[in-house]
Amino acid sequence: MSHTNPEPNKAKPLPSRFQVGKSTLYFDNFMNYAIKIGGIGVIAAICGIFIFLTYQIMPLFRGATVEFEQTLDLGNLEISAMGIDPWSQLPLFVSPDGTLNFYDIQDLDKEYNRGFFQMDPGLPDGVEFPFTRYSNHEDSAIFGTADGRFAVVQVEFESTHPDYRSREVVANLTTTPLFRIGLDDGEFEQIDYVDAGRNKLAVAIQRDQEGQRRIFAVTFSQNQPLIGDPVTVRDREFELSDLFEGEARFMRLTGDSDFVIVGTDIGELHLLARERGGFTNRQTIQPFAGRQSETIRSMNFLSGRLSLILTNEVGEMMMYSIFHSEESDERILGRTKEFQPALPTGQGAEFYSHTPRNKAFLVGGGNYAQIRYATTEAIRWGGDLDFTVEHALLGRRYDRIMFVDTENQLQIFTVRDPHPETGWKAYFGKIHYEGRTEPEYMWQSDGDDDFEPKLSMVPLIWGTLKGTVFAMLIAVPIALLAAFYTSQFLKPEIRRLIKPVMEIMESVPTVVLGFLAALWLAPLISARIPSVFLIILSLPIAVIAFGAILANLPIQFRKWVKPGYEFLYFAPFMMLTAYFAWQMGPLFEAIFFRVENPETGEVVGSFAVWWTETTDYPVRLRNAFVVGIFMGFAIIPTIFTIAEDSMTNVPQSFRSGALALGASRWQTAISVILPTAAAGIFSAVMIGFGRAVGETMILLMATGNTPIMTANPFDGMRTLAANIAVELPEAAQGGTLYRSLFLGALLLFAFTFFINTVAEVMRQKLRDRYKAVE
Amino acid sequence: MNDSTETLQQAPDIKQKETDNPDKTDFRQDYISFRNYNFFYGPTQVLFDVNLDIPERQVTALIGPSGCGKSTLLRNINRMNDLVDGIRHEGELLIDGTSAYDPTVEVISLRKRIGMVFQKSNPFAKSIYENVVYGLRVAGRKKKSSLDEAVETSLRRAALWDEVKDRLGESAFGLSGGQMQRLCIARAIANNPEIILMDEPCSALDPVATGKIEDLIHDLKKEYTIVIVTHNMQQAARVSDQTAFFYLGKLIEYDETEKIFMNPAQKQTEDYVRGRFG
Numbered sequence A: 001m002s003h004t005n006p007e008p009n010k011a012k013p014l015p016s017r018f019q020v021g022k023s024t025l026y027f028d029n030f031m032n033y034a035i036k037i038g039g040i041g042v043i044a045a046i047c048g049i050f051i052f053l054t055y056q057i058m059p060l061f062r063g064a065t066v067e068f069e070q071t072l073d074l075g076n077l078e079i080s081a082m083g084i085d086p087w088s089q090l091p092l093f094v095s096p097d098g099t100l101n102f103y104d105i106q107d108l109d110k111e112y113n114r115g116f117f118q119m120d121p122g123l124p125d126g127v128e129f130p131f132t133r134y135s136n137h138e139d140s141a142i143f144g145t146a147d148g149r150f151a152v153v154q155v156e157f158e159s160t161h162p163d164y165r166s167r168e169v170v171a172n173l174t175t176t177p178l179f180r181i182g183l184d185d186g187e188f189e190q191i192d193y194v195d196a197g198r199n200k201l202a203v204a205i206q207r208d209q210e211g212q213r214r215i216f217a218v219t220f221s222q223n224q225p226l227i228g229d230p231v232t233v234r235d236r237e238f239e240l241s242d243l244f245e246g247e248a249r250f251m252r253l254t255g256d257s258d259f260v261i262v263g264t265d266i267g268e269l270h271l272l273a274r275e276r277g278g279f280t281n282r283q284t285i286q287p288f289a290g291r292q293s294e295t296i297r298s299m300n301f302l303s304g305r306l307s308l309i310l311t312n313e314v315g316e317m318m319m320y321s322i323f324h325s326e327e328s329d330e331r332i333l334g335r336t337k338e339f340q341p342a343l344p345t346g347q348g349a350e351f352y353s354h355t356p357r358n359k360a361f362l363v364g365g366g367n368y369a370q371i372r373y374a375t376t377e378a379i380r381w382g383g384d385l386d387f388t389v390e391h392a393l394l395g396r397r398y399d400r401i402m403f404v405d406t407e408n409q410l411q412i413f414t415v416r417d418p419h420p421e422t423g424w425k426a427y428f429g430k431i432h433y434e435g436r437t438e439p440e441y442m443w444q445s446d447g448d449d450d451f452e453p454k455l456s457m458v459p460l461i462w463g464t465l466k467g468t469v470f471a472m473l474i475a476v477p478i479a480l481l482a483a484f485y486t487s488q489f490l491k492p493e494i495r496r497l498i499k500p501v502m503e504i505m506e507s508v509p510t511v512v513l514g515f516l517a518a519l520w521l522a523p524l525i526s527a528r529i530p531s532v533f534l535i536i537l538s539l540p541i542a543v544i545a546f547g548a549i550l551a552n553l554p555i556q557f558r559k560w561v562k563p564g565y566e567f568l569y570f571a572p573f574m575m576l577t578a579y580f581a582w583q584m585g586p587l588f589e590a591i592f593f594r595v596e597n598p599e600t601g602e603v604v605g606s607f608a609v610w611w612t613e614t615t616d617y618p619v620r621l622r623n624a625f626v627v628g629i630f631m632g633f634a635i636i637p638t639i640f641t642i643a644e645d646s647m648t649n650v651p652q653s654f655r656s657g658a659l660a661l662g663a664s665r666w667q668t669a670i671s672v673i674l675p676t677a678a679a680g681i682f683s684a685v686m687i688g689f690g691r692a693v694g695e696t697m698i699l700l701m702a703t704g705n706t707p708i709m710t711a712n713p714f715d716g717m718r719t720l721a722a723n724i725a726v727e728l729p730e731a732a733q734g735g736t737l738y739r740s741l742f743l744g745a746l747l748l749f750a751f752t753f754f755i756n757t758v759a760e761v762m763r764q765k766l767r768d769r770y771k772a773v774e
Numbered sequence B: 001m002n003d004s005t006e007t008l009q010q011a012p013d014i015k016q017k018e019t020d021n022p023d024k025t026d027f028r029q030d031y032i033s034f035r036n037y038n039f040f041y042g043p044t045q046v047l048f049d050v051n052l053d054i055p056e057r058q059v060t061a062l063i064g065p066s067g068c069g070k071s072t073l074l075r076n077i078n079r080m081n082d083l084v085d086g087i088r089h090e091g092e093l094l095i096d097g098t099s100a101y102d103p104t105v106e107v108i109s110l111r112k113r114i115g116m117v118f119q120k121s122n123p124f125a126k127s128i129y130e131n132v133v134y135g136l137r138v139a140g141r142k143k144k145s146s147l148d149e150a151v152e153t154s155l156r157r158a159a160l161w162d163e164v165k166d167r168l169g170e171s172a173f174g175l176s177g178g179q180m181q182r183l184c185i186a187r188a189i190a191n192n193p194e195i196i197l198m199d200e201p202c203s204a205l206d207p208v209a210t211g212k213i214e215d216l217i218h219d220l221k222k223e224y225t226i227v228i229v230t231h232n233m234q235q236a237a238r239v240s241d242q243t244a245f246f247y248l249g250k251l252i253e254y255d256e257t258e259k260i261f262m263n264p265a266q267k268q269t270e271d272y273v274r275g276r277f278g
């Protein structure tokens, strides 16, 4: 600074004996920078992890993007229904003249493109089909005549690869004969047909000459002739119109052909069950009761044929699903979702299409369309179109939308939505999944084809907390009491031995603990739960009693117990107590957990049965209780070491001060040491907590990994960490599961980060209270 | 813990002592008595064959160069050295005629009888009030009024009352160094001990605070037996009745203070009190 000094007389050069050596300064500077760089590096690494995880899960919270692809002119083709192949490249159009028309839209400019072509399913010539329908569920077209007959054309798509770059889709048609259903002169309004193997069922709504709507069902059976293919034979016909009030307007059959669901003109929904050779009306519901409009405007199945999407005249939308009722022990219909907000068109759905790939559906009217996702009730995409929609179709692979507009133009859009089933609600909300009785938090990442992924993080968070809480219940009292005893009462020579032992305990790989827990302790404990209870109960009582006896002995005897060596007397005593408690367990069980075997009337002592009878919860081999003991074992050293340090580090002058005033060692420890060491003890507990939250191996091996949400200590759970380990091999890179696991990782990271931050802040706060100590 | 409370109640009647008797010879001359006392920290011997009788209700000063074992001797009296590893002693230490190390002696009640003020003030991380009543609380005294009274008398005696009476609920760490030291003295007298041990109580204090504490010592000796360690010769001369000079763990000379300072028998003592070595 001397050279900036304005004073004329220059500062005297510093005598060399005061000068700091160059190397000292150099090293000092270097260390300064090294430490800074290290610190910044750590922060950067943490931020990096955070950013990476966030980046990985971002796509989960985005909606779909829909982009215009192309328009194709369909000329003057008469279209009454529309379908598509599994690869979304061969849309087909059903004509009332009984033909199927295909448009090969892939590689339009290539010479192998077949362009527009027609296929004849082989229906009788000259018959008009005023009713047609195409069902995306089973790729079949239904044709209904004006004289009460119908035929089903099954379309089978096959893909071939003419060269390695392109795919050609070929359609094969199989046509049933014309079957008779209902009235000879009725006008078909609806026909649905389901082929569930041996059970085939067709149901039709017809308008008779007076304009009255009637509904008929025909069952089919499959005859196997001696030679050749099985033949479908028309079996019996039923009229269902009298099973309910009002006229049938909408009708759908469930995939197993067990139910006919009818929507009437008076806004009611009927579940007609096929049983005992006939049909009965099992249930009547008014889905839009009390709404602005009670009239049903549309009724369609979602993929899986178990859930109906209904709209009313003002565009309100609901989902009703078939599930097993626990009260009546029957399958019934119930409202599972209500989609918010209503359709912005303010009218019922004019078009609807679902994709078999997932639970998404395309819905809208006029020139407005949107994609919703049934499971999460979310709108994935919505927008105005610059044409009016006549027919709409959502691609089988959820990759394209095709509209036919009023000008007979085929408008093709691309859908990009890699994670339609995700979103806040999917991860953190209660969801009524298909086939379930009530809204739940569930995690289940895979299943069969019609499977609805269940991605809730809540059971995993629950499992994590449950495991942690049990571990803490075991570890905190033991570790803190041990630290307390070691630091305040034990002779220092012995204390010096404890530390390394604890460190060895800490370094036992948790996989070893998990292995022991799963294979050795779980069977042992599950059989002797009352023994463990008895130990937990009797140890503290016995120790306190022993201590009281010792304290009340005359000083002549008491003097043999040297301060700091009490454990020599206590440890064998405690071991004996534990041994007796363990041995007494079965007796205890026989006396206190008596239950009657309902079959034999025999009264036995069994904790497992007693527990199940009293709480309705099962007792499983791998449970939170066992995990708690082993996780406790894993985190005891962590808590112990930090807590012990903080108690030992309480300045000696505090202890001397208290002791000199005549406080006993206990009084000193409790009234002076504990409050002063509180900060350290607190952070010890929090760090133990953080460790338990992130612990994986023990949980993975000893919990059974069932993602259930019960507080039952004798049942398993699945934690966030174990979940990642379990599911990782199944997760395709970039897939929904893959990203969901990243979400789990981020939660875990945020969780531990939060705990550590709280611990540190609290520690600083508490330390400030005692900072004058130094 | 129970028995310790009982011991307190059985402690010799304090009232009897309060009759201020200027005639010192009425009191026991070997109230605290070291007989051929040797003391070891592990292998190192720190006290060598100490024979020292400390009279009742007088102030005895321990002087000597640093490291000569004054604190060690002091800490033996209330057995604070028990906390240290590997200590060992030989010879006898009698307090009012009974051996302090007798196995039947309850160390807690011993410490209740013997208050101690440390070289470095060490208030607890508690309020001023709680600091003063700490000893009473651990002895099981609960009555608010009697605690309040004890706080006021002890703080008054420690000449601290006027400075802190409005902030009794505040943390003791908010006090100045001198105030903290006086708080520690108040804390010791609140227990109503028989003996007060002071290890360089004024080493961190300014002359004014030192003066206050010296006045206090003067005042206290009517009721208490006081043993004080000090490096300040003037202080020893001012406050003490007897002075013991230690050198390298040995008791070199022990006599009336006046004699030690005016006319010491030993050359080493003379050199030391004249400041000729250290």
Ligand SMILES: Nc1ncnc2c1ncn2[C@@H]1O[C@H](COP(=O)(O)OP(=O)(O)OP(=O)(O)O)[C@@H](O)[C@H]1O
Pocket: B041, B046, B065, B066, B067, B068, B069, B070, B071, B072, B073, B084
């Ligand atoms: N806890 C201990 N363990 C081992 N040696 C100790 C311990 N405390 C003191 N000593 C040793 O005992 C000797 C006497 O120490 P002591 O503290 O009694 O000296 P002192 O006379 O009080 O000195 P000062 O005037 O500096 O306070 C010293 O040599 C010291 O190193």
Ligand SMILES: [Mg+2]
Pocket: B070, B071, B072, B119, B199
């Ligand atoms: Mg000293």
